Amino acid sequence: MTGKTITEKILSEKSGADATAGDYVEATVDAMVTHDVTGPLTIDVFEDVTGDDAALAAPENVVFTLDHHAPADGVQAANNHNIVREFAAEYGANQYEISDGICHQVMIEEGFVEPGDLVIGADSHSTTYGGLGALGTGVGSTDLGTAFATGELWFRVPETIRFEVEGDLPDGVYAKDLILRFIGDVGFDGATYKTAEYGGSAIRDLPIHQRLVLSNMAIEMGGKAGIVEPDERTATYLEEQAGLEVGVDPDLAADDDASYEAVYTYEGADLAPQVSKPSNPENAVDVGETTGTDIDQVFVGTCTNGRYEDIRVVADVLTGERVAPNTRLIVVPASRAVYQRCLETGVLEALVDAGATFQSAGCGPCFGTHQGALGDGDVALATANRNFPGREGSMESRVYLGSPATAAATALYGEITDPREIDTTRYDDHAVSDVGVVR
Amino acid sequence: MSVDGTGRAWVFGDDIDTDQITPSRFLVSSDPDELGEHAFNDLRPEFADGVEPGDFVVAGENFGSGSSREHAPLSLVGAGVAGVVAQSFARIFFRNAINLGLPVLICPGVGEIDDGTEISIDVDEGFVYDHDEEIRYDAEPLPPFLQDLVDQGGLKPYTRRKLESAD
Numbered sequence: 310m311t312g313k314t315i316t317e318k319i320l321s322e323k324s325g326a327d328a329t330a331g332d333y334v335e336a337t338v339d340a341m342v343t344h345d346v347t348g349p350l351t352i353d354v355f356e357d358v359t360g361d362d363a364a365l366a367a368p369e370n371v372v373f374t375l376d377h378h379a380p381a382d383g384v385q386a387a388n389n390h391n392i393v394r395e396f397a398a399e400y401g402a403n404q405y406e407i408s409d410g411i412c413h414q415v416m417i418e419e420g421f422v423e424p425g426d427l428v429i430g431a432d433s434h435s436t437t438y439g440g441l442g443a444l445g446t447g448v449g450s451t452d453l454g455t456a457f458a459t460g461e462l463w464f465r466v467p468e469t470i471r472f473e474v475e476g477d478l479p480d481g482v483y484a485k486d487l488i489l490r491f492i493g494d495v496g497f498d499g500a501t502y503k504t505a506e507y508g509g510s511a512i513r514d515l516p517i518h519q520r521l522v523l524s525n526m527a528i529e530m531g532g533k534a535g536i537v538e539p540d541e542r543t544a545t546y547l548e549e550q551a552g553l554e555v556g557v558d559p560d561l562a563a564d565d566d567a568s569y570e571a572v573y574t575y576e577g578a579d580l581a582p583q584v585s586k587p588s589n590p591e592n593a594v595d596v597g598e599t600t601g602t603d604i605d606q607v608f609v610g611t612c613t614n615g616r617y618e619d620i621r622v623v624a625d626v627l628t629g630e631r632v633a634p635n636t637r638l639i640v641v642p643a644s645r646a647v648y649q650r651c652l653e654t655g656v657l658e659a660l661v662d663a664g665a666t667f668q669s670a671g672c673g674p675c676f677g678t679h680q681g682a683l684g685d686g687d688v689a690l691a692t693a694n695r696n697f698p699g700r701e702g703s704m705e706s707r708v709y710l711g712s713p714a715t716a717a718a719t720a721l722y723g724e725i726t727d728p729r730e731i732d733t734t735r736y737d738d739h740a741v742s743d744v745g746v747v748r
Numbered sequence: 749m750s751v752d753g754t755g756r757a758w759v760f761g762d763d764i765d766t767d768q769i770t771p772s773r774f775l776v777s778s779d780p781d782e783l784g785e786h787a788f789n790d791l792r793p794e795f796a797d798g799v800e801p802g803d804f805v806v807a808g809e810n811f812g813s814g815s816s817r818e819h820a821p822l823s824l825v826g827a828g829v830a831g832v833v834a835q836s837f838a839r840i841f842f843r844n845a846i847n848l849g850l851p852v853l854i855c856p857g858v859g860e861i862d863d864g865t866e867i868s869i870d871v872d873e874g875f876v877y878d879h880d881e882e883i884r885y886d887a888e889p890l891p892p893f894l895q896d897l898v899d900q901g902g903l904k905p906y907t908r909r910k911l912e913s914a915d
Contacts, residue, residue: 333893350778350818358907378776385776433816433840449818449844455907465891497763498810502839531813533839589763677772697765697814704790 312564314469315536316504319444319561323427330468330568335461339426339443342372342412345379345386346676347431347450348393354454366460368401374415379407379671382679408669410644413437413525413612418646420551424539425561429453429462434612434694436532439524440517441547442539442561444504447528467533468570470500471563473509476577481729484519485614485692485712487511487575488526489583493593494573501531503570506563511577512537517546518616525613526694529590538562582715582728584690587707588698596715599725606637606689607720608701609713611675614692615643617650619713624656626717626731627663633723638665639681641673665720674701683708690719754879755802755830758795759863764807765814766841770823783819784826801828804867806876808834808859812841821845831869833858833876833887846894847903853887861885 313321317328324334343351356363365371373393378386390407397404405415413434416422424442429435431453438445448462456462472491491505505527512520520537527535539561547553584599586592609615609623620640632638640660642648648670651657660667666681674681675693683689683702689709691701696708711719714728721731774786788795805811805824811834812820821844824832831851835858845852851871858876861867866879874887890898900906 333891346772346775347817350822353778354904358904359911377772383776389776431816431818433814435816447816447840449816449821449840449847451818451847451903452843455903459907459910463893463897465893497813498836498838501810501836528814531810531838677767695765695767695814697767699771699790700767 311568312566314504314506314563314567314569315442315538315561316444316467316469316506316534319425319427320464320466322425328466330466332466333463334466335463336427337461338370338429338456340370340372340416340421340428341430341453341456342374342416342428342435343431343450343453344373344377344412345375345389345393346377348373349389350450351431351454351457352392352396354451355457358455359458363400365400365402365457369403370421371402371457372412372416372421373397373402373404374409374412375405375407376411376671377676378679380669381407408645408671410647410670411612411615411672414616414643414647417441417521418550418644420547420553423547423553423555424543425558429456433528434525436527436535437521437525437612439527439534439536440521441543442537444534444536445524446534465502467503469504469506469567470495471506471508471569471572473572473574474511474577475509475574476511477514478511478577478580481582481714481727482580483712483714484515484522486580486583488523489585489590489593489710490575490580491573492526492530492590493583493585495530497529497589497591498531500527502533505530505532505535507535507537508563513540516618517542518618522613526590529694582712584715584725585696585710587709588696590695590710596711596725596727599709600727602709602725603688604636604690604719604724605687606639606681606683607716608639608641608674608681608689608691608693609716610639610641610643610673611693612643613694614713615641615647617647619692620647620651620660621654621656622713623717623720624659626714626721627665628659630663630721632664632720636720636723638663638720639668639674640665641668641680642670644670677701690716690725692716753802754866754868755804756800757804757806757861757863757865757867758799759861760805760807760811761859762808763810763813764791766812766817766820767814769812769820770817775817775819778819780822780826782826783823784828787823787827796827799827799829802830803828804869805829805832806834806858806861806867807832809836811837813838816840818844818848821848821850825850831871833869835859846898849902855885855887858885
């Protein structure tokens, strides 16, 4: 018998079957999340299938956030918020308020996700939970609304593609650069229906906030999930961040003889900061190919790179400096807790002093309708996950994707700038621990 | 779920993401008709006014990538689209379409069909027919598990039965 990938192990455990890639299983879901955009449709489905004696299968595992239109940017959005609030109150689900944060960050901070869990969300970036060694995947509202009622959902057990990075990452190179490179190499649909499993010494050395970036963007290569093997670091992070005692399960690792559809290997030392050019994440190039491009707006935030450590990198670069004239810097923390930490550590003050617009927690301009939407002809660099046509506003705008360090250097000079041109000791994220304490 | 009759093929390219199908600013609604009025709003502004019930959406690779928003396939249902045929689909869109009862076929080569062509699709037999060029494109069969779910009426009826049997 051949060994199993982490995905096969989790789906075996949750389905009670001996799950192998290609099988179809019905599995018990540990946690479910939706928000102000996909929530109302999910609620419609749930009420449709349950009828008069409706009940959530496990209300303690159901989470609603209000993050996409937060605060409400119009009457319809406000009404949708009220639909979510009333439903959560009636059925006893967990509900978080505007400015509490983006669903995926809230799920992690509030302890809804543990290594080995199966988590679904009516949001494609539900792959994020793989950074904690959980199997997280995005689903639609019908899938989620029925799972609300039964606590279960069917899955095709995906094949796995493994990405191995060995050695140390150079200064200025982060998980964001790795994932943009991976997406560039396999293509925008290169992992469709598959899990991306990330390993190797460079990945093991990554703090959790960076592992979450790798998993978050697995969907940008079509992935069903993106997983990093959980370890001591994961356990420590969950204890400090969410007060969970999870320990380390030695069996929650890929078997040596697990079967992979493909394995991509990289030497950390060979990698450079990456930028994905408009208008697809797969357009990843070394930052040097884009330097000098004039940028109207830099946006730091999202479920990809809106954590404290990300924003802190930007603040460290801009402390005592000014954002370039004719360039706007918009910063949106991923959660209230991130906001609070920025407040307590002087990060917020440094950014506001430098001329940044610092907004309440949520999805911000990544949703494309508010809080910094782009106009015709605008060119932006964002720490976000997507740069599709019109994603951040006008169809006539253009968005480049990069790391927080690249965003910081770009905000300082008003044109795409290689972060290695800045004294890297000023923003050494690698020296920042998972909970933002300098070691 | 068989589709009778012919319809116009509205042909799109590769990697059409769900932001292109239903731009974010229209997601405040969950109403199929209202969403249908804005299907492909920015990518192809003439679509919503021009589409007739029974028309088809035809695309190349990776149709429906990106956001999980079920509003995207729902907007096509609301617009009266009778089926979506693509060379490949993104995972979440494919599940969502099946869950909504919107016929979807994976058909190698259909990206070559000319925009505006009269086509038919047969979901049971699994093919697309281009009436102008008189070419038949065979679809990949659904995996048996998924075909069984479709035959049982889809996920919502399946869930209702499951809940009833649990009572």
